[in-house]
Amino acid sequence: GAVVSQHPSRVICKSGTSVKIECRSLDFQATTMFWYRQFPKQSLMLMATSNEGSKATYEQGVEKDKFLINHASLTLSTLTVTSAHPEDSSFYICSARDFVSYEQYFGPGTRLTVT
Amino acid sequence: AQSVAQPEDQVNVAEGNPLTVKCTYSVSGNPYLFWYVQYPNRGLQFLLKYITGDNLVKGSYGFEAEFNKSQTSFHLKKPSALVSDSALYFCAVRSDTGGFKTIFGAGTRLFVKA
Numbered sequence: 001g002a003v004v005s006q007h008p009s010r011v012i013c014k015s016g017t018s019v020k021i022e023c024r025s026l027d028f029q030a031t032t033m034f035w036y037r038q039f040p041k042q043s044l045m046l047m048a049t050s051n052e053g054s055k056a057t058y059e060q061g062v063e064k065d066k067f068l069i070n071h072a073s074l075t076l077s078t079l080t081v082t083s084a085h086p087e088d089s090s091f092y093i094c095s096a097r098d099f100v101s102y103e104q105y106f107g108p109g110t111r112l113t114v115t
Numbered sequence: 116a117q118s119v120a121q122p123e124d125q126v127n128v129a130e131g132n133p134l135t136v137k138c139t140y141s142v143s144g145n146p147y148l149f150w151y152v153q154y155p156n157r158g159l160q161f162l163l164k165y166i167t168g169d170n171l172v173k174g175s176y177g178f179e180a181e182f183n184k185s186q187t188s189f190h191l192k193k194p195s196a197l198v199s200d201s202a203l204y205f206c207a208v209r210s211d212t213g214g215f216k217t218i219f220g221a222g223t224r225l226f227v228k229a
Contacts (some may be wrong), residue, residue: 032215106158
């Protein structure tokens with residue numbers, strides 16, 4: 001079946017630094033990828049939708065200058081958390097949509113801890 | 116706008132008993148409905164989906180869900196619960212007129228007691 005990978009699975013960084021999270025579709029091409037954020041014991045909140053080769057569309061309330069999304073190829077999207085603060089600590093999950101089947105597959109998530 | 120409601124934060128059942136996790140939705144356009152399960156510190160695992168066709172959908176690990184258009188519901192069920200079913204369950208909806216974004220419910224934590 002289709003696989004979506006995320007790297008790293010866990011990251012700890014200091015406040016003020018930037019962190020990049022990669023999301024890859026391993027055996028299919030994804031023109032569209034989604035980034036979600038999940039706080040402890042809460043649901044997944046859609047942050048943004050990224051389309052290959054164009055700017056991401058951010059959901060209301062999500063700071064696009066803080067959460068930089070790049071979707072440079074049909075198999076890779078990156079989320080960069082800039083100038084991270086402790087309140088950015090969360091579980092980030094990406095999802096990739098197969099451009100042929102339109103099926104959506106989820107990555108295993110990245111746990112970000114900002115100290 | 117599309118939305119999903121999971122009215123129960125937590126469901127407790129005894130092992131061997133049937134379980135139901137409730138979900139209602141609101142979309143404009145045709146709904147695509149999904150159930151996912153999440154174990155601690157893990158990503159989402161797909162259980163089942165409804166796109167069209169038979170209202171009763173069978174999925175992984177013995178789970179099934181029934182699509183009810185008039186009640187806009189998509190409740191998750193299992194005839195006999197296992198302790199290993201204890202996890203966090205998410206209902207999700209996607210609309211063919213909503214940009215194909217998948218929106219998740221708040222989640223329901225299922226506890227199955229031995």
